[in-house]
Amino acid sequence: xxxxxxxxxxxxxxxxxxxxxxxxxxxxxxxxxxxxxxxxxxxxxxxxxxxxxxxxxxxxxxxxxxxxxxxxxxxxxxxxxxxxxxxxxxxxxxxxxxxxxxxxxxxxxxxxxxxxxxxxxxxxxxxxxxxxxxxxxxxxxxxxxxxxxxxxxxxxxxxxxxxxxxxxxxxxxxxxxxxxxxxxxxxxxxxxxxxxxxxxxxxxxxxxxxxxxxxxxxxxxxxxxxxxxxxxxxxxxxxxxxxxxxxxxxxxxxxxxxxxxxxxxxxxxxxxxxxxxxxxxxxxxxxxxxxxxxxxxxxxxxxxxxxxxxxxxxxxxxxxxxxxxxxxxxxxxxxxxxxxxxxxxxxxxxx
Amino acid sequence: xxxxxxxxxxxxxxxxxxxxxxxxxxxxxxxxxxxxxxxxxxxxxxxxxxxxxxxxxxxxxxxxxxxxxxxxxxxxxxxxxxxxxxxxxxxxxxxxxxxxxxxxxxxxxxxxxxxxxxxxxxxxxxxxxxxxxxxxxxxxxxxxxxxxxxxxxxxxxxxxxxxxxxxxxxxxxxxxxxxxxxxxxxxxxxxxxxxxxxxxxxxxxxxxxxxxxxxxxxxxxxxxxxxxxxxxxxxxxxxxxxxxxxxxxxxxxxxxxxxxxxxxxxxxxxxxxxxxxxxxxxxxxxxxxxxxxxxxxxxxxxxxxxxxxxxxxxxxxxxxxxxxxxxxxxxxxxxxxxxxxxxxxxxxxxxxxxxxxxxxxxxxxxxxxxxxxxxxxxxxxxxxxxxxxxxxxxxxxxxxxxxxxxxxxxxxxxxxxxxxxxxxxxxxxxxxxxxxxxxxxxxxxxxxxxxxxxxxxxxxxxxxxxxxxxxxxxxxxxxxxxxxxxxxxxxxxxxxxxxxxxxxxxxxxxxxxxxxxxxxxxxxxxxxxxxxxxxxxxxxxxxxxxxxxxxxxxxxxxxxxxxxxxxxxxxxxxxxxxxxxxxxxxxxxxxxxxxxxxxxxxxxxxxxx
Numbered sequence: 001x002x003x004x005x006x007x008x009x010x011x012x013x014x015x016x017x018x019x020x021x022x023x024x025x026x027x028x029x030x031x032x033x034x035x036x037x038x039x040x041x042x043x044x045x046x047x048x049x050x051x052x053x054x055x056x057x058x059x060x061x062x063x064x065x066x067x068x069x070x071x072x073x074x075x076x077x078x079x080x081x082x083x084x085x086x087x088x089x090x091x092x093x094x095x096x097x098x099x100x101x102x103x104x105x106x107x108x109x110x111x112x113x114x115x116x117x118x119x120x121x122x123x124x125x126x127x128x129x130x131x132x133x134x135x136x137x138x139x140x141x142x143x144x145x146x147x148x149x150x151x152x153x154x155x156x157x158x159x160x161x162x163x164x165x166x167x168x169x170x171x172x173x174x175x176x177x178x179x180x181x182x183x184x185x186x187x188x189x190x191x192x193x194x195x196x197x198x199x200x201x202x203x204x205x206x207x208x209x210x211x212x213x214x215x216x217x218x219x220x221x222x223x224x225x226x227x228x229x230x231x232x233x234x235x236x237x238x239x240x241x242x243x244x245x246x247x248x249x250x251x252x253x254x255x256x257x258x259x260x261x262x263x264x265x266x267x268x269x270x271x272x273x274x275x276x277x278x279x280x281x282x283x284x285x286x287x288x289x290x291x292x293x294x295x296x297x298x299x300x301x302x303x304x305x306x307x308x309x310x311x312x313x314x315x316x317x318x319x320x321x322x323x324x325x326x327x328x329x330x331x332x333x334x335x336x337x338x339x340x341x342x343x344x345x346x347x348x349x350x351x
Numbered sequence: 352x353x354x355x356x357x358x359x360x361x362x363x364x365x366x367x368x369x370x371x372x373x374x375x376x377x378x379x380x381x382x383x384x385x386x387x388x389x390x391x392x393x394x395x396x397x398x399x400x401x402x403x404x405x406x407x408x409x410x411x412x413x414x415x416x417x418x419x420x421x422x423x424x425x426x427x428x429x430x431x432x433x434x435x436x437x438x439x440x441x442x443x444x445x446x447x448x449x450x451x452x453x454x455x456x457x458x459x460x461x462x463x464x465x466x467x468x469x470x471x472x473x474x475x476x477x478x479x480x481x482x483x484x485x486x487x488x489x490x491x492x493x494x495x496x497x498x499x500x501x502x503x504x505x506x507x508x509x510x511x512x513x514x515x516x517x518x519x520x521x522x523x524x525x526x527x528x529x530x531x532x533x534x535x536x537x538x539x540x541x542x543x544x545x546x547x548x549x550x551x552x553x554x555x556x557x558x559x560x561x562x563x564x565x566x567x568x569x570x571x572x573x574x575x576x577x578x579x580x581x582x583x584x585x586x587x588x589x590x591x592x593x594x595x596x597x598x599x600x601x602x603x604x605x606x607x608x609x610x611x612x613x614x615x616x617x618x619x620x621x622x623x624x625x626x627x628x629x630x631x632x633x634x635x636x637x638x639x640x641x642x643x644x645x646x647x648x649x650x651x652x653x654x655x656x657x658x659x660x661x662x663x664x665x666x667x668x669x670x671x672x673x674x675x676x677x678x679x680x681x682x683x684x685x686x687x688x689x690x691x692x693x694x695x696x697x698x699x700x701x702x703x704x705x706x707x708x709x710x711x712x713x714x715x716x717x718x719x720x721x722x723x724x725x726x727x728x729x730x731x732x733x734x735x736x737x738x739x740x741x742x743x744x745x746x747x748x749x750x751x752x753x754x755x756x757x758x759x760x761x762x763x764x765x766x767x768x769x770x771x772x773x774x775x776x777x778x779x780x781x782x783x784x785x786x787x788x789x790x791x792x793x794x795x796x797x798x799x800x801x802x803x804x805x806x807x808x809x810x811x812x813x814x815x816x817x818x819x820x821x822x823x824x825x826x827x828x829x830x831x832x833x834x835x836x837x838x839x840x841x842x843x844x845x846x847x848x849x850x851x852x853x854x855x856x857x858x859x860x861x862x863x864x865x866x867x868x869x870x871x872x873x874x875x876x877x878x879x880x881x882x883x884x885x886x887x888x889x890x891x892x893x894x895x896x897x898x899x900x901x902x903x904x905x906x907x908x909x910x911x912x913x914x915x916x917x918x919x920x921x922x923x924x925x926x927x928x929x930x931x932x933x934x935x936x937x938x939x940x941x942x943x944x945x946x947x948x949x950x951x952x953x954x955x956x957x958x959x960x
Contacts, residue, residue, distance in 0.1 A: 002863075002923045003792040007800030009425050011866045011886040011914055023867075036857040036926025044862035191856055219857060219926045231855045235903045 005030050018054040026050045026057065028075040033068060036223075038190030038216030038231075039138050043075045045193050046107065046136075049200035050077055052246070061097055061106045065090040065119060068145050069111030069138035069216075088119025091126035091135075095317075098131050101327035102318050105204050106133035112153040113143055116171045120152075123173075127180045127209050130316045134203040134210045137173050138190075140218040141229035148221030159226030172298070173213045178291045178309060183316075184210035185290070185309040186244075189234055190217065192305075198273075199307060201246040207268040208316040215303060228301075239297060242284045242306040245274040265310060275307060284310050352877050354899045354907075357848070360782035363935040365894060366912050367843045369432055372419035374756040375401040376939050379416055379432055380844040384796065386439055387837040394439035396449055401939060403473050403519075403755050404498075406511045409437030410825065411502050413602075413633060413750040421841055424890075424914050425866065428805035430839045431828075438833045440511075446518075451480035451943075453522045458482030460769040463544040465532050468496020469751045470550035470742030472519050473758025474765065477942040479522035481766060486544070487524055490531035491585075494520065496552055497743070498751060500581040501603065503610045504821035535710040535738075546737045546765045549724075550758070553705040553743035559598060563656030569663040573656065576603045576700030583610055583820070592695020594618040596666055598653055601631040604700035608645045611698070613820040620692065621647045622666075625681070626673060639824070643813065648692075657691065665693040705744050714738075723747065730774045731761040739765055762942040770945075778940035784933040787845055788922075794932055796845050798919040800865070801838040842917045846935050849908055851899040853929035856906070860921035860930055861885065869921060870909045871901070884911055 006027070014022040026047045031040050050060060057079025064070035066087035073082050081104075085093045090108050098106055108126075115123045115137050126135065141154040150158070153173070154166040177185045184206040188196040196214065203210030215234050217223050223230045228237075247264075263275040263284075275284060283289055290309045297304045317323070328336065338346060355362060365371050369379040378397050385394035398405035402412075412433050420429030460483050464471035467489035475485040493499060494516050498507065520526050532538055538547065556575035563569055572592065580603070582588040595616045597608045600623045608619045621640070623630060626649050630637065641647065651668040658664070668690050674683040705723065710716055715735035717725045726733055726740045733740055741757030743749060764774040787795040809826040816822050828836060861869045867886035874880070877895065881888040888895075888911055896910035922930040 002920060004799040004918065004920070004923075006863060006920060007865045007916060007918055008802065009800055009865055009916060011868070012425065013887040013889050014867065015887070024865075034926065035924045036855070036859045038857065040862055040924075041858040044858070191858055193858070217857070219855075223855070223926075231857055232903060235856075 002030065017051055019056065021051065021054075023047060023051045026077050028073075028078040031072070031075045033071065034220045036219035037068070038140060038214075038218070039069055039072050040075070041190040041193065042136065042138055042196070042214050042216055043072050045190075045196040046076045046200055048193065048197045049204070052197065053201055053204065055105060059103075059105055061104050063090050063094050063097070063106065063108045063133075065110055065114040067111040067114045067143075068218075069109055070114060072138070073107075073109050088114050088117070088122055090114070090119065091122040091131070094126065094131055094133055095129065098133060098317060099321070099323050101329065102132065102323060102325070103327050106131075107204070108133055108135045110135065110137055112137060112139045112141060112151040112173075116152040116173060120171070124176075124180050127177060127182050127211070130181075130183055130208040130314060130320070132208060132316050132318060134200065134206075134212070136200075137211070137213045138216040139173065139213050139229070140216050140222055141170075141227070142218050142222040144218045144221055148218070155228040158228040159224070161221055161224055163226075172294075173211065174304075174308060175291065175294055177211045178287055178294070181314075182211050182309070183208040183311040183314045184307075186210070186212045186307045187215070187303065187305045188212055189215045189238060189303075189305060191231060191235065192238075195240060195243060195305065198244045198246040202244050202267070202273045202307065205246075205267040205269055205271055205273070206310070207312065208314060234303060237302050239302040239304050240306045241277070241279050241282050241293070241304050241308065243276040243278060244307040245276060247272040247274050265312060268312065273307075275310075278306070284308060287311075352874060352880060352895070352897045352907075354851075355894070355896045357896075360780050360937065362894065363782055363784070363846050364780070364937050366846060366915075367935065367937070368419040368421055369416035369843070370937065372415045373401075374415065374753045375759065376937065377401045377416070378844070378937070380840055380842050381936075382439060383430070383432070383435055383837050383840040384842070386435055386833060387797070391439050391442035392444045392446055392449070395443040395446055398436055398439060399446070399450075402752060403476055403758075404469065404515045404751070405436050406440035406515050407498060407507060408752060409433060409435075409440050410511070411498075411507050412436070412752055415752070421843055421914065421916075422839055425916060426804070431805055431808070431836050434808055434825075434828055435833065435836060438828050441827050450518055451522075453479040454482050456482065457484055460484070460545045461486065461543055462546045462548065462765055462769075463488065463538060464548045464550055466490075466496055466549070466551035466742075466744070467494035467516075467526065467528075468550050468552050468742055468754060469498060470744070470754040470758040470761070471496075471548060472516060473755045474548050474550070474741070474762045475522070475524045476519045477759060477762035478765065479519075479524060481942060483766075483769070485524050487526050488530045488532050489526065489528050492529050494526060494528065496550070497577075500584045501577050501606065503580065503583070503606050503613075505609070505613065505816065505824050506606070508821065508823050533709050535714055535716070539714065545769050546739065548761055548765060549707075549710075549733075549738065549740045549744050550742045550754070551705075551707075551744045553703045553748045555704045555706040556699065557702040557704065559653060559699050559701060561653055561655050563658050563663075566656065566658045566661075566663075568661035569656050569658050572663040572696045574696065574698045576607050576698050577703055579698055580606055580610065583614065588614070590615045592616065594694045595620070595696045595698060596692055596694040597621045597698045597700055599623075599700035599702070600637075600647065601700060601702070602633060602636050603703070604698075605632050605636040605640045607698045607700050608640055609643055610820065611696075612643055612645070613817050616696075619645050620694075621645055622651050622653065622668065622692070623647060623649045624652045624671065626650060628679060629681075642810070651690065651692075652686075654689065656697065663695070663697070665691055666697060667691050703748050705747060707744075729760070729777070730764045731757055732764055732768070732774055736768060759941055763940070763945060766942045766945055772945075778944055780940065781938040783936045783938065784846065784848060785936075787919075787932045787934055792923050794845075794919050796842050796932075796934070797838070798842070798845075798917070798932070800841075800916050800918055803835050803839055805839065806832040806836045843915075844935050845917050845919070845932050847910065847915065847917070847919075847921060848931050848933045849896065849898055849910070850929050850931075851901055851908065853927040854898075854901050854908065855927055855929075856901055856903050857926060859924040859926065863920045863924045865918060865920065866914045866916055868911045868913065868915050870911075871906050872909060874900070874907045880909060884909065886911070889913060
């Protein structure tokens with residue numbers, strides 16, 4: 001954290017998006033996280049993505065639970081709507097909000113504790129429902145707010161700051177998502193915005209639940225030698241398998257990638273995500289293959305990153321549940337309530 | 352790109368753009384901070400060390416620092432650096448106890464300075480404390496040179512001039528007033544002096560030989576600008592006609608038109624040959640003149656003086672038209688008509704030259720084909736080893752602050768010459784860095800960006816100011832204004848110093864930088880690298896900082912110094928202190944820093960900050 005606020009002065013040549021806004025217009029309040037926290041970089045990536053998408057700030061809903069990660073929704077797009085919920089219960093709030101208004105963009109920010117421990121059930125059901133939201137796990141392998149105990153995502157053999165080793169196997173949110181039927185599964189790293197920003201855009205454009213597990217080193221409690229979630233370790237064991245490039249509708253695809261390794265995916269809003277396969281044998285539309293590939297790489301101590309799995313065809317929450325096309329807040333009162341006669345009619349059905 | 356060599360003192364010096372732009376390298380951020388702390392005397396002394404005349408320059412300096420000021424890159428207006436200098440001068444206590452003193456024991460070397468202008472006075476200021484005996488020959492009965500004769504007293508009050516010149520003369524300078532040097536040969540023949548410094552300025556105003564110029568009826572009403580200002584300064588001229596035309600739009604023209612208004616004119620026109628944008632006058636001097644209802648008439652080239660009945664009645668002008676290219680340069684010009692302007696007096700302010708009719712040809716002091724002396728640009732030595740030039744006399748008309756810098760450099764050369772040392776072997780500039788870190792988020796400087804706008808200088812009421820010629824128009828900043836203006840300084844001398852060995856590439860600095868001046872990227876050549884910066888590179892002349900390869904990915908940290916506001920957030924957000932805020936102090940060598948093998952006493956130091 002800092003004592004002074006980020007000055008409201010900007011580079012005079014800062015580019016503007018279609019709305020005439022600069023990146024600075026998508027910032028939030030000043031971060032109070034530790035200096036060098038990976039979460040702040042993810043915040044910067046979210047800001048960049050929202051700016052690149054020319055999103056109107058009031059179109060964004062920011063949801064979070066409890067933890068260092070969950071503080072970060074305050075640090076981007078201060079013009080958006082926010083809800084800081086109970087620990088691990090963010091998906092419930094998200095379900096309600098998404099059901100009520102399908103016109104908005106939803107970003108849920110959670111941590112490894114909030115998602116994989118106290119909120120694991122909620123996380124699984126959000127995925128099962130295929131809620132139309134982007135769910136970011138800011139994954140650092142420790143409980144930072146309570147001074148560095150291992151979390152459920154800590155790898156076997158990873159050492160805590162004081163030296164003790166973690167002996168329990170981790171829950172990998174990406175593997176979990178693949179088995180739970182996730183339709184957009186990605187992993188990234190806070191220190192690689194070139195990969196992360198297009199993933200965030202793709203995740204926001206995806207119809208259904210988009211999970212991005214972002215390795216986000218805890219600079220205070222998990223950035224030492226022996227940790228498997230430190231900046232250095234992640235960089236050394238980093239294996240990007242499919243890079244996603246977001247192509248705005250107006251821009252043509254320039255054939256700068258080797259034929260066969262490039263795979264365009266049309267999103268439901270018509271925009272295009274260009275997948276660049278860094279391992280040509282890999283197919284991000286094959287759930288089983290993805291699962292095996294990840295398991296193999298994990299055995300080699302490699303973090304597979306990039307857009308690991310994508311399925312644009314499965315029905316999302318709105319389709320399955322038949323939610324209202326018009327946001328609830330725009331429906332006339334008479335339509336929202338059955339009235340006393342209508343209520344009586346409904347109740348009589350249960351008598 | 353190769354990693355930036357920050358051990359070269361010029362690298363961090365260039366980041367302090369105001370100080371880099373100042374010919375005398377005045378430590379601007381330091382004195383502004385001292386003013387902010389209310390230490391006016393210390394602020395004055397920091398100024399005096401480099402520019403010698405803070406009170407004078409705080410009013411009339413040409414301010415090369417202000418167009419360079421980085422505040423002007425993130426906001427409309429630069430910091431009012433010049434007028435803050437005046438604040439330091441106006442509010443200082445008696446500085447005499449802190450000024451260097453001349454030793455009683457002289458070193459036996461005698462130096463003659465010709466002309467008592469800013470260059471000669473600076474030479475005396477630098478050499479007297481080292482034990483030299485300095486004699487200044489001045490043709491007028493009062494010292495100051497152009498500062499006295501050509502700058503009107505409504506801009507520079509007499510007493511300010513007297514006080515600051517007094518500090519130097521009181522060192523024991525042998526000031527010989529009313530003593531023009533008419534022959535260099537005679538001066539050298541006396542054998543009295545070990546070195547001679549020529550600081551006689553550029554005292555010859557250019558004439559305009561057009562039809563009617565030398566008509567007997569007109570001559571008394573056509574004046575050469577600098578001569579006329581001189582006569583005004585000494586009270587020989589006390590009035591002028593009601594309608595005055597000024598030819599030329601330099602700073603002298605501005606002084607002429609404003610002086611005319613105070614001597615009885617009420618219809619003053621400045622006649623410009625070219626459009627605005629080609630004017631030589633500083634923007635602020637134009638503003639001040641126009642505020643006094645001087646009309647500036649563009650695109651009129653003088654053609655002839657009109658004499659009727661043996662009397663000057665006006666001037667005939669060609670009306671000009673210009674074609675400009677995309678860059679605003681003139682590519683074609685033509686005359687589209689003629690126009691007559693009636694007037695009572697004409698003042699010619701079209702430039703001035705240096706002239707040395709008193710330097711004989713056979714002395715070894717060589718001149719080039721334009722009769723400009725051949726002077727070494729670093730040592731100010733002429734082709735005759737014991738004769739040095741400085742100020743306008745050396746390279747033609749510049750300004751006071753350049754004259755001061757010439758004086759400093761010439762003093763070093765004279766000192767070396769007198770001590771039989773090689774004048775070209777000069778001490779290099781040096782730079783010290785010291786961390787400003789006080790705590791986790793605390794710095795020993797005010798790092799918060801203050802969004803205040805530039806304060807406006809209060810002026811004497813328009814009616815009031817014309818009553819007398821010596822009513823100073825600018826009132827100086829009020830205490831509140833000064834306190835606000837100092838907060839606009841960005842502390843560019845508090846440098847962002849980067850250590851690539853400590854960086855863990857967490858991106859924290861890049862994310863927090865309010866002006867997006869940091870980028871972590873694979874290395875490349877400069878032109879290509881500038882294309883890949885986080886925010887576009889707007890000023891290719893401002894060097895990039897490029898770090899050594901970073902440890903994890905071998906990328907480099909690139910900083911575009913151009914618009915950094917020195918808020919220190921990169922250093923605050925850095926978990927490993929790879930960034931640190933360190934104050935740079937640029938050490939400019941003066942004559943007193945040179946070794947003095949012949950002197951038994953150590954030279955008195957003039958270091959103040």
